[in-house]
Amino acid sequence: MKLNKYLLTVILFIMYFSVLSIVLAVTIVYKDSSTIEGDLEDMNNKYVVVSNALGKIQIPVDNVKAIIFRNHNMFQTGREVSIGGKKYEGYATELSKEYVTVTTWFGNVRVNLKSDILDFIGFEKVDFPNVPLETYFQVELSLNEYYVCSLKSGEMIVGTQLSSNNDYLIVSDNYKNAFYILKGAVEDLYIPYKYAKGYDLVVLSTGRKLYGVVKKLSETQYEVSGQWGKVVVNQGEILFTTYKETKEQVVQPVQPTPKVEPAPNLLDRLIYDKDGVAVVVADSPIKVEGKEIKRINIYPRQIVDPRTGIVFVLVPGGVFKMGADTSWGSVDDDELPQREVYVSAFYISKYPITVKQYLDFLKASQTSSSVVYGKQISPVEIDFLSQKVRVSYNAPQALLNSPITGINYLSAKAYCDWAGYQLPTEAQWEKAARGTDGRRYPWGNSRPTTYNDGKKDYPVDMFEETDVSPYGVVNMYGYPIEICRDYYSKDAYKKLPKDDPLNTTGTYVVGRTGVLTGRITDRIPILPSEPRDDTTFRVVLSVEEALDISKKPLNNKLVGITWFVVNDNIKKQYSVKSEGLYVAYVESGSPAQLAGVKTGDVIVKIDGRAIKSQDDALKALSGKKQGDVSVLTIERAGKTLEIKIKLGIWLF
Secondary structure, X not given: OHHHHHHHHHHHXXXXXXXXXXXXXXXXXXXXXXXXXXXXEEEOOOEEEEEEOOEEEEEEHHHEEEEEOOOHHHOOOOOEEEEOOEEEEEEEEEXXXXXXXXXXXXXXXXXXXXXXXXXXXXXOOXXXXXXXXXXXXXXXXXXXXXXXXXXXXXXXXXXXXXXXXXXXEEEEOOOOOEEEEEHHHEEEEEEEHHHOOOOEEEEEXXXXXXXXXXXXXXXXXXXXXEOOEEEEEEHHHEXXXXXXXXXXXXXXXXXXXXXXXXXXXXXXXXXXXXXXXXXXXXXXXXXXXXXXXXXXXXXXXXXXXXXXXXXXXXXXXXXXXXXXXXXXXXXXXXHOOOEEEEEOOEEXXXXXXXXXXXXXXXXXXXXXXXXXXXXXXXXXXEEEOOEEEEEEEEOOHHHXXXXXXXXXXXXXXXXXHHHOOEOOOHHHHHHHHHOOXXXXXXXXXXXXXXXXXXXXXXXXXXXXXXXXXXXXXXXXXXXXXXXXXXXXXXXXXXXXXXXXXXXXXXXXXXXXXXXXOXXXXXXXXXXXXXXXXXXXXXXXXXXXXXXXXXXXXXXXXXXXXXXXXXXXXXXXXXXXXXXXXXXXXXXXXXXXXXXXXXXXXXXXXXXOEEOOOHHHHHHHHOOOOOOOEEEEEEEEOOEEEEEEEEOOXXXX
């Protein structure tokens, strides 16, 4: 028996050093791409020492491009590290015989050289952009056995242990590699459910979720902490939480009382998977108010589209009373019969589209000249070769936050097509305006007092204390009339289905407001092509679209320049000598202005391609998409300049 133990010890000793020798058999790649093979004897921040048939060789770190431990075919550059076949852009910064620290865009990786999982490390320095400091990343629970850290780049780092300090999440794997991840680089962190004992769910107004131990610091502040660190949140930032202050209170009864099992709390049973769907663990079907719950979704009450600045509020899915109540007295036939209609959950713009938001669309969008520019907006013209040329649009500063009016259905739809929105259906509009209880006005059944009477232009938020719906939608009773997606039919309520109704054919479209008749159910037929000074619109998104809308590119012009082919008149009038496109106007906030293009420049090349006509420019930009970078070669005051322009990215 003793001999067997001795043999086992010897075998393990031999196995350990055979693995170690495999790990330490390396290929050194010099900066001139020549190589040398050998066993890694030692390594520090100044030298790498290898031994082979020629003896020991001491190589200055400054001469090393990379060290290959295995998987030679995967190696490409000296600007990467590969661990277990997974590559990260980065370079070695601290060296020892046991560990190497690699700097990456997301932080540092401390690689265990004895793990037999390192493929290669590069030594060529990379200049990474600074990772922004952020207070929160999303913390979720998972039924997985591992900690999963999802980065903003889309990369996933998986480990068996998790800790944190002020700046970093530290994820360690089975091979004793440690990933020090800057918290600002993290999009989502998934914690195994079994390690989340005592954690509560906190949903912030931004839509981010946190799981952790909640501690009340004051009447307005809470601390949320966990293995991932801790943050302090204000009460106003919390949209929803399972935390209850009674959890920290211990009450001693005066008299003994029978033990009563508490009623099941659904929120304590929620488990969130990666797709954001809530799972309720229950021994038997759960019913609330007689209805069995199959799925629970949590959506933010309010979101902002960062592309356009539009504020959206949530209208939950469900049944509501649509149409007029005959007890109100005189109502129109097209508002009858009142019936229960189901509408799926959606987001609707809190306010009508503003002059500023519509102006941004006119300046940036790739639209046809048939789009109406509205009552408050006027065209901008320049004098070019003794002619008036329309180049842009403008509006008085005092009116930028007023509802856009003087537009038509076709232009409102063009705005939606540009941004990826839709006009609200009649059913969506009416539910957002009056809720589920059949009220006559957005605020209830009491008579209106203060609302937009249409006599002058008001800011969109002027009436958010008086003309506001149960969901927080503002100015749906007063002027202007709001355009809906439905085509008008007098018998729509008699013919359309009761689930998400939409009428797609007809001559007129539907306009909605309450001020004309004194009830929110009024329906107004409007010609789609007719611009009216009393019409505006707001927009909607499905809940699925809303959560990803920031990733959808706007249908923007790629450059934002008014240019003309250089001819003899331009050469004479503007003292131009080069052939190309003369820049007559640069739109404010456009990619061209942000890149530094100026009026009077002559564009002679795009991405190295000679430009002598507008058709040449179109061909050079063909296939380009928003976010791509092109190089404009321009002539300015006798000098040739190259300007990099990020296509399609506007600053509103």
